[in-house]
Amino acid sequence: MELFFSRDIDGSICRLDQDESGHCVKVLRHRSGDEISVIDGCGTLYRCRITADSPKGVEAMVLYSEEGWGSHPYRLHLAVCPTKNNDRYEWFAEKACEIGFDELSPVIGEHSERRVLKTARVEKVLISAAKQSLKATVPAVNEPVSVKEFIEAYGDVQDGRLKLIAYCFEDERVPRRSIKEVLDGFDGSEIIVMIGPEGDFSKAEAELALAKGFIPVHLGSSRLRTETAALTAASAAYFRYM
């Protein structure tokens, strides 16, 4: 099944941007009258009939739509420090999208070597992964903020979300439980998980998170790279609601 992505759907008319139009007309050789399937990235699939087949801008008439297409029964927001190697971050984003997540916040930790991340590239990877894995929702990507800013923004708010921080060091005062155990004991469906950089979160970041109501978790006994840890957190949520 071939999916197109469009941010320009007004209910009855859908327009594809130049990239998608070129792919639709030049590569797949679609012409006026053909039916195509388009996702809006926000959860809805549109079945459309092409009315203008220009490779620079396809227009199509919406025949019907389906909300929540390819959705999952939880809402997962991952806050993940950039990896030294960008490919690894994009790889994680692609795989986590296949498995199912909703929002990505790149966060910069005190121990982060890489302190910038181009969100446009990650967004492109996510659009492609959503289309490939037949989901109408493309996870949102936020602009990078520091780990402490993220904690300040999301902690201490009584919003029913389960807020987890996965770090690797032991702190006897606040023993970490496994992410599986904590998820199994959670009744809701909205989850935030913070994953640190190669050098882990700093003690100060972990203490702030705990003070702001985040629950410290571990991801099992294996030593995982940042991108593997982030994907494992996504898998944990996926299995919790399977």
Next chain:
Amino acid sequence: MELFFSRDIDGSICRLDQDESGHCVKVLRHRSGDEISVIDGCGTLYRCRITADSPKGVEAMVLYSEEGWGSHPYRLHLAVCPTKNNDRYEWFAEKACEIGFDELSPVIGEHSERRVLKTARVEKVLISAAKQSLKATVPAVNEPVSVKEFIEAYGDVQDGRLKLIAYCFEDERVPRRSIKEVLDGFDGSEIIVMIGPEGDFSKAEAELALAKGFIPVHLGSSRLRTETAALTAASAAYFRYM
């Protein structure tokens, strides 16, 4: 922690091959008298003192050893069809090793586009991943066989192993259960999971597997690529024994 890998440890003397020796002496500048940690790929970590620091062949004296170092409480054998793109297979191997698995059988399905796989490259990736994730066991890689050969070799044997096949189509006669549900109901710790190619297993392959005692499972509602499916199966085992 820096780990070296050696297949040449006789109990009291450990020899590194040329690659590892060069890395040890030229890159990390180790000299005779230094202590190094060496894994044998079979589960044991050796702490050694260097006695000869040639970049072509380091020799070291074993001081002590630790069996089952970095091990996991299950034994997972993954039989995974090659992906069209080799990088994706190597990526899966690396990540599954970080999470924890024991044996890899590349299997060629009737719908496989790629029908060859160079095991030497995958082995290299696995050695590197084991060292990076602090495990003394490097998963074994078998020579490729056909899906049907694999089923014939492993099915129908009463060996206490849980044998699963993950395919995507529905068969009303034999409904698939989720891999999570089947793993949760399993008392043992030895598991085989078969993961098909981009075009899925054929009906004939699935029928043979069922006839030979494999249990059909699904990996949840998401449509996963081959490499993501294989990694998700590894995560399922990891969480089952967490």
